[in-house]
Amino acid sequence: MICIIVIFCVTLQQNRSMMENPFYITGIIPEPYFCDREKETLWMVRTLDNKAHILLFSPRRMGKTQLIRHVFEHPAIKNSYYTFYTDIYPTTSLHELVMFLSKEIYSVLLSKGKAVIDKFLAGIHSLAGSFGYDPLTGFPTFDVKLGDIHTPELTLEEIFRYLEQADKPCIFAIDEFQQISQYPEKNVEATLRAFIQKMNNCLFIYAGSNRHILENMFNSATKPFYNSAEQLFLNSIPKNVYTSFAITQFISQGRKISPEAAIYAYDLFEGHTYYVHNLLHNAFAYLDPDKLIEEADINKTLDDMLEDKGRTFASVMNQLNYQQKETLIAIAKEKEASGVTSVAFVKKHALRSPSSVQYAISTLLDKQLLTYQDKGRTKIYSVSDRFFGMWICKTY
Ligand SMILES: Nc1ncnc2c1ncn2[C@@H]1O[C@H](COP(=O)(O)OP(=O)(O)OP(=O)(O)O)[C@@H](O)[C@H]1O
Ligand SMILES: [Mg+2]
Structure with missing residues (x-):
């Protein structure tokens, strides 16, 4: 009897580990x-x-x-x-x-x-x-x-x-x-x-x-x-389309995610494909397969991911000088920052001066740590890697 139970558990475990992660983060997606x-x-x-x-x-x-x-x-x-x-x-x-x-x-x-x-x-x-x-x-x-x-x-x-x-x-x-x-x-x-x-x-x-x-x-x-x-x-995939896709992918592998959790994951990154997909990839890979995935589980997965990436992010920060660091932190905290060389922005984030910010931004753009969009005549800056932006906000 014990032997049968052991075989059953081992088989179950093998089937679980054979489950295909439907959230591809590398290679060509079938x-x-x-x-x-x-x-x-x-x-x-x-x-x-x-x-x-x-x-x-x-x-x-x-x-x-x-x-x-x-x-x-x-x-x-x-x-x-x-x-x-x-x-x-x-x-x-x-x-x-x-x-x-x-x-x-x-x-x-x-x-x-x-x-x-x-x-x-x-x-x-x-x-x-x-x-x-x-x-x-x-x-x-x-x-x-x-x-x-x-x-x-x-x-x-x-x-x-x-x-x-x-x-x-x-x-x-x-x-x-x-x-x-x-x-x-x-x-x-x-x-x-x-x-x-x-x-x-x-x-x-x-x-x-x-x-x-x-x-x-x-x-x-x-x-x-x-x-x-x-x-x-190319814009982000519409929310209803992406979240129904995500829910169906979990179901097709015998797993469950609540609609609220799928929407929450999408909203964390405004549907930016790579980031949402990566988060759900990790949720699928590391959360208990028998559990209904809820918002708290998405938060836990994200925290774990940021912790994993923390060493790399820290070493990127270490390569920046003080002005570049404080400018990057200020922009990460704003998420989308405009008027970055204005006196108001400099004051709000206790930065050195508009010209030091301008200088730092040009280096951060060269290093591709920052990106920007033009909105009319103003430039809106954000941290290029959304995970990095989140990690900065948590760490500083
Ligand atoms: N239609 C899709 N279905 C499922 N996953 C997708 C889809 N589009 C993108 N992804 C996810 O987002 C990741 C990034 O996609 P992709 O490499 O095509 O972006 P990109 O715009 O070419 O990025 P880059 O600007 O870095 O070259 C993919 O590896 C995959 O995880
Ligand atoms: Mg590409």
Whole structure:
């Protein structure tokens, strides 16, 4: 009898540990775990079908990359196009852009067989030194290094020529596209735009989170990319849609969360996708599976998360000087801070002076610890990482 009970308990435990966490926080999200974005997906598929390029922008961590991946999995896209995706956030020059684009094409074509790869490599003469053949399999290899790219504009032309001649139409998503405006080479935007304008076989999705730079690139009449893409601003998923999704995900794994707790989790971050999703991921992972999750459990999960992250946050704080620290703390406490260089703001938070705040803010923006939105003529600042903002408020 005891033996049967032990086996039952062990099996129950195993089933519990085999439960899939439906709140994905890394990688590509499989269909049943992807939440909403139905209108946006449909709009993007239609826009691409109508042969228009897309500019997709949103605050950081709202879900741009996941949306692009989702659109690429849509049958109307998957069956008719070659799709490419590269995140150029780490790039700081045209050389690196060329490297990222060519590596992505090679990695996508890898699964399409030797003939397809051969055709690609045959078109990129300027990088011939980076090609080879695997001695065992005879498969073509491509190992481009930055130093191999001597004529980035020529390689770019060859890459685009290849895409133009591909046997299917192509869609190339370039994430964090605003990076190109920071490259030291002259006229990068004009060069890229000139190539893209001539293409009939390839559509582009330009994505990014720096609204200010992207709007400047696409909305000012003097800029090369002016008016060259249909624009989509991605907001948070509506509250009722996200919370019913969350409740259903818990139920589908034999678990329960109260509607109030789901709404509470959403409201803590105004529905900012990554943060709410991360919180529910942890609630699912660490709370007692037999318990109905309520608001207090969400608070407990959040406290644990902030404590876990505390060491990293503390070391970020340690790298700031006194003025930067006190400015960051003041903005975290306001949550959304405007008029930060006004005497009133300086007084309220006992800061040194408007000019010291201004100086600190510019460093904090460079370090990406702060972000801002333009509202009319005023800038509204907030801490970029919402968890960090919460941790600051609790700690200081
Ligand atoms: N539609 C969705 N369904 C479920 N989870 C989502 C969805 N969109 C985003 N997420 C969650 O938010 C996280 C961040 O999404 P994503 O990486 O797409 O944001 P992003 O806007 O590209 O961020 P960044 O600005 O940092 O590049 C995902 O890893 C996932 O946990
Ligand atoms: Mg992204």
